[in-house]
Amino acid sequence: MMTRLSQREKILGGAVAGILFLFANMLLFSSLRKEAASLASKVAGQRSELASLREILRERSLWEKRGEWLREKQPKLENVNQASVALLEEIKAAAQACEVLLESPELGRPEDREAARAVSVTVLTRGPWAGLVKFMNQLQQPGQFLVFESVNLQIDPRNPTQMQGRFRIARWYARE
């Protein structure tokens, strides 16, 4: 049987309804705010990505030229056994031209790098600063695809005017 609510019951009921309404709205607006923030972040990321992709697109000709240059210039590994020997010969010739003494050359095995196959040679060197710099400059030129994968240079303890070094020098061939 329905009974009429007293004034106090009405006030209490109104207060409870008000609190529930407030609570529900807090949840609603909180979730809406989170959703809006998440979307704003997503849109900002998309805009940034789009801007960087457009930037790349603007540099299309540059990257195409570079790709073409790599295809033309990067050597292809045709004979694995001969490659390291040829590299060693090349290093010896450069060292002789720069008056750098080579010691203990070691031929490495071909290894895969991220964008290349590397054929390496490890050598010890001894010589003056100037000769060493010249040696490194002569070997590492953009079209040579030679990389000093590991370098250890220090003053020769026996002769402080000389530098001794240990280099692992690799040529990065194009991957098949």
Add this chain to the structure above:
Amino acid sequence: MVYATLSEAWEAANVGLEMGKGGKAGKAGMAASKRSGLSGAFGALKAGLEKESGEGGGLEVALPARLAVVEQFQLPSVEKEELDGMAPLQLEKTLPYPIEEVLHAYRVIKTAGATDAVPPAPAMAAEAPEGQNAATALPEALPGAMSTLSVVAVHRPAIEALLAPLLTQGMVPTTVSLWGDLLAAGGTDGAGAGPACAIWGEGGEALFAVFEGGAIILIEAFDSVEALFEALPRLRIGAELAGIHAPLAACRVDPAVVDLSAHRPLLSRALSIPGDAIAGFSFATFPQRPPLDFTPPAWRQQLAQRARKKRFIRRAILGGAVYLGLLLLAFGGIALRKQQSRRLDAQLAAIRPQLDSLLAQQSRWKALGPAVDTRQFTLELLREVVESLPSPEVRVTLLEQGLGQFKVEVEAPTAAAAIDFGERLKAREALRDYQFEAGQPTLSGSDKAQYRLFGKL
């Protein structure tokens, strides 16, 4: 504001409602008379009220004179509080029903005693005990002062019975006044401060009243206008007996009751009033609020409650609209962002196929950087290190380099020089992509500072 005067035939459902629209400049003339029965009358009234309710108006009811008892009392005071107490006591002696059932109000017509020069004060609304109304404002109290009051009383059950059809329709009047009192207060303009009279009809009767200072001095009803005309000489004498010694200055006549063009000379002669001072009612000079209000307190409470409810509903609607607006704004904002995201997705999807090969080339170039990018050559690193040496005394003792990282050790004459080298190296533009780690300089046996620094991409 909607005015309704109720005819004698109300109970017989032959309703005569006269409605007029009021404005700030005053009340306009009567607009329409409906004699189409209760329903038609209520419909017209309700429509008028709904239209007016938005402008702060309401239903004002003017009661017929037959419901009112008008008395004149001379009371020995000019103090409002005292008169408020004396008037009902005096009234109780003359009324045939208990004072608790009476709604009354009074006006001070004259004050006398200390000085006759004290003018009667204009009427003002005032609170009264339950079941009673009072209205007056008085000059300062003086010993031996006397006040002449015009007291109007109405029987509450009679009002409630008369207005029951309105109340059952939910139409509660905002004010209940006496039609004659409205005429006394504003309908007889042109009379100035002098006495005036009025003739009008109420439910088949013809009424004659004399007013002075906005109060009813004399009021009498007749079966017909002709009977009223016959009684005019007697009424003139009656007015003098009631204290109106000055000649009447004006007369206002309801054109629906008296044909002025035919009876103006008669009225002029009988009342000793110039012909041009006799004219129809002027609603323009009606008071904004009735001078004497007989609205029962219970009705006022009901109206106040309704007004509160209406205000609450209006605010709730406003609040709801604001809430809905906020929700729409929030959802709209999210929908807009989603649309932006979809559009950007579409643009990215359109642009990506063109870029796949370019990105692959870019990635390959970056991977081959140590072999093709001169900035990443070991010699370039060596140059950066050598150019960062602050003085010839600072010497590189060790340089180690691997793919994407290097270590350099220097020997310096002081720790400060060693740290200076580290700062210079870190500041090199070509090495900005490296993250550096450096320890504190240590002193060697030869009193030189040894300093070690790591860099990693």
